Amino acid sequence: MRVVVALGGNALLKRGEPMTADVQRRNIRIAAEAMAPVAREHQLVISHGNGPQVGLLALQGAAYRPDEAYPLDVLGAETEGMIGYMIEQELGNLLPFEVPFATLLTMVEVDGDDPAFGDPTKFVGPVYGAAEAQRIAAEKGWVFKADGASWRRVVPSPAPKRIFEIRPIRWLLDQGTIVICAGGGGIPTMYQPAMHQPGKERTLVGVEAVIDKDLCSELLARELGADLLIMATDAEAVFLGWGTPDARAIHRASPDAMGRYSFPAGSMGPKVDAACRFATATGRTAAIGALADIPAIVRGEKGTLIDNAFTTTSWHG
Numbered sequence: 001m002r003v004v005v006a007l008g009g010n011a012l013l014k015r016g017e018p019m020t021a022d023v024q025r026r027n028i029r030i031a032a033e034a035m036a037p038v039a040r041e042h043q044l045v046i047s048h049g050n051g052p053q054v055g056l057l058a059l060q061g062a063a064y065r066p067d068e069a070y071p072l073d074v075l076g077a078e079t080e081g082m083i084g085y086m087i088e089q090e091l092g093n094l095l096p097f098e099v100p101f102a103t104l105l106t107m108v109e110v111d112g113d114d115p116a117f118g119d120p121t122k123f124v125g126p127v128y129g130a131a132e133a134q135r136i137a138a139e140k141g142w143v144f145k146a147d148g149a150s151w152r153r154v155v156p157s158p159a160p161k162r163i164f165e166i167r168p169i170r171w172l173l174d175q176g177t178i179v180i181c182a183g184g185g186g187i188p189t190m191y192q193p194a195m196h197q198p199g200k201e202r203t204l205v206g207v208e209a210v211i212d213k214d215l216c217s218e219l220l221a222r223e224l225g226a227d228l229l230i231m232a233t234d235a236e237a238v239f240l241g242w243g244t245p246d247a248r249a250i251h252r253a254s255p256d257a258m259g260r261y262s263f264p265a266g267s268m269g270p271k272v273d274a275a276c277r278f279a280t281a282t283g284r285t286a287a288i289g290a291l292a293d294i295p296a297i298v299r300g301e302k303g304t305l306i307d308n309a310f311t312t313t314s315w316h317g
Helices: 021-041 052-063 071-094 130-141 165-175 213-223 266-284 291-298
Strands: 002-006 043-048 101-103 108-109 122-128 143-147 150-155 178-180 187-193 202-206 230-233 238-240 248-253 284-290 304-306
Touching: 002 021, 002 213, 002 291, 021 043, 021 071, 021 178, 021 291, 043 071, 043 165, 043 213, 052 071, 052 122, 071 101, 071 178, 071 187, 071 202, 122 130, 122 143, 130 143, 130 150, 165 178, 165 213, 213 230, 213 266, 230 266, 230 291, 238 266, 266 284, 284 291
Parallel strands: 002 043, 002 230, 043 178, 101 178, 108 187, 230 284, 248 304
Antiparallel strands: 122 150, 143 150, 187 202, 238 248, 284 304
16 A cells, blocks of 8 residues: 655654754654554655745744845755655664665646646744834844744745656666655745746746645645555544533544534644545545554554545544
8 A cells, every 4th residue: 555644744743842953963863763564565755845944944044144135945855855855764773674765855736827836824933022023023124923922934835736756756666765845845946937038938946835744745645546545643532522621532523524614724724624535535535633643544544534435524532
């Protein structure tokens, strides 16, 4: 079975933790322990978040040249390599030496006319107090929005159109390789008219944006013909009435059934949307659940499973 696992940001860095290499490695080691049983029995593709890491690299770059910030596409490429390296090493320490790994820098095409460019919504980087956020916004022209009691930078989040490296990813999987790719939703790129380049009509360039990781993982899983897409997060399932005494965890449901409910846009909403898209388009299963439960999710025992074949909604407990 071919399984795509999208690691949520909590798998790399939990809110409030220091952004050190040791902390990230410790969290990735926990993620590796959850994924190793799956890798022993199935083909495995791993994607991951990178918001805090991009923010840290941006701060480091600003300390060097405050007037020349590195663009988000370059920072995204840097984090894909850094996080992929840690995942390879920690997961490789749990699997036989003969198992091959590959981390791919993954460019993803977006549309320059996507309406997301007019309404930045994607949080990136560290949290700030209100006064500091206002100062940085005035200096750099960044857009900030409230994230709980703090403030964070927001950037456009256009929809993914194409994964450029999909062919080498398929080839590596055919060779039995565990592939880490499309980190942070992929490196955002788009075509623009070629300037001063005779014979060329267009040029591929980077974009100051962040592609939603879950939507990119859904596209990745669909293009790879994955049998199962898992979005690992810090909740054991998708809940109705989350945080209330009447909260109920959904175990199995169809995309149509999930569409009857509303989920927060800043947390579970994109995951449910991506899961429903995958299940509807492929006729296969998408799942949302806790990182530690990944082996049980593969067995169909835990998490929220979304599939066209489910004619009734069932609940945990």
